[in-house]
Amino acid sequence: xxxxxxxxxxxxxYVICPTPFESDGRLDIASTDRMVxxxxxxxxxxxxxxxxxxxxxxxxxxxSLTFAKQVMSTVAGRVPVVVGVSAAGFAAMSGLSRKxxxxxxxxxxxxxxxxxxxxxxxxxxxxxxxxxxxxxxxFVIQDYPLATNVVMTPKVIMRIIEQSPSCVMLKHEDWPGLxxxxxLRRASAEGQVRRVSILxxxxxxxxxxxxxxxADGAMTGYAYxxxxxxxxxxxxxxxRQEAHDLFDRHLPLVRYETQPNLGLAVRKYVxxxxxxxxxxxxxxxxxxxxxxxxxxxxxxxxxxxxSQQGSLAA
Numbered sequence: 001x002x003x004x005x006x007x008x009x010x011x012x013x014y015v016i017c018p019t020p021f022e023s024d025g026r027l028d029i030a031s032t033d034r035m036v037x038x039x040x041x042x043x044x045x046x047x048x049x050x051x052x053x054x055x056x057x058x059x060x061x062x063x064s065l066t067f068a069k070q071v072m073s074t075v076a077g078r079v080p081v082v083v084g085v086s087a088a089g090f091a092a093m094s095g096l097s098r099k100x101x102x103x104x105x106x107x108x109x110x111x112x113x114x115x116x117x118x119x120x121x122x123x124x125x126x127x128x129x130x131x132x133x134x135x136x137x138x139f140v141i142q143d144y145p146l147a148t149n150v151v152m153t154p155k156v157i158m159r160i161i162e163q164s165p166s167c168v169m170l171k172h173e174d175w176p177g178l179x180x181x182x183x184l185r186r187a188s189a190e191g192q193v194r195r196v197s198i199l200x201x202x203x204x205x206x207x208x209x210x211x212x213x214x215a216d217g218a219m220t221g222y223a224y225x226x227x228x229x230x231x232x233x234x235x236x237x238x239x240r241q242e243a244h245d246l247f248d249r250h251l252p253l254v255r256y257e258t259q260p261n262l263g264l265a266v267r268k269y270v271x272x273x274x275x276x277x278x279x280x281x282x283x284x285x286x287x288x289x290x291x292x293x294x295x296x297x298x299x300x301x302x303x304x305x306x307s308q309q310g311s312l313a314a
Contacts, residue, residue: 006107012045016221043229058283080106090132107138144173173201185214211235223270
């Protein structure tokens with residue numbers, strides 16, 4: 001299958017896709033198709049699947065491939081699709097990477113295992129990962145210390161970029177991490193390291209400032225992805241005040257979604273209420289929303305809908 005490979009020029013919003021399930025826990029193919037179309041309609045320039053928020057550790061290997069094939073089939077080459085292939089061992093990583101690239105993925109995303117402790121271990125791990133997936137497969141470094149407990153300094157990231165020409169993107173999810181973006185962008189501007197795309201995660205919690213520090217966009221999930229697209233586009237157009245105003249209207253729900261362990265349940269609930277997926281089921285083990293939490297989410301959604309109607313009327 002012919003594919004467009006991910007490059008260091010990637011920008012915009014790569015929406016992190018949850019994995020929709022039926023109420024009994026089976027993959028929901030119809031909701032998968034509807035979700036993909038909703039994200040593309042919202043202005044996504046790419047999609048990312050089988051990440052941490054995609055419940056990938058809860059999927060069997062054949063389910064991961066089935067889901068990837070379905071997303072790729074629905075996208076039909078309209079935007080690049082990045083697939084998370086992080087695994088406990090390189091055999092599983094190699095197998096999934098090869099299979100998803102064969103069905104049209106643009107690249108893969110790799111997070112470091114929590115066992116890594118030193119800078120040299122981190123750099124060596126990514127060298128081994130490149131050997132496993134193949135040097136011709138573009139890959140994304142997922143820098144998410146809050147989940148992996150692996151801290152990657154700018155110097156370590158620069159070493160990985162320089163040793164691996166197939167590294168084309170950093171998914172930046174350090175927190176606090178704004179100065180890391182500045183450091184990396186300054187280093188590339190001064191010729192210390194080649195420039196790669198930087199797309200940011202953490203639910204978009206710091207997106208306007210990340211863009212102003214030199215990020216190229218977002219690679220994250222949020223139940224209103226059109227907000228992420230709007231903020232990125234407005235910042236690029238130099239319309240700072242409008243970008244921050246748009247972001248601020250959504251910030252209470254963004255913050256609510258970034259709660260540890262609960263965030264995906266919140267996001268799936270909102271996506272269900274918006275008619276994008278049929279069920280907000282999470283694979284077990286997973287949290288269940290209390291009636292009080294649901295009432296708070298409903299209220300936050302009502303505020304967003306009112307503010308959107310008000311801005312349209314204005």
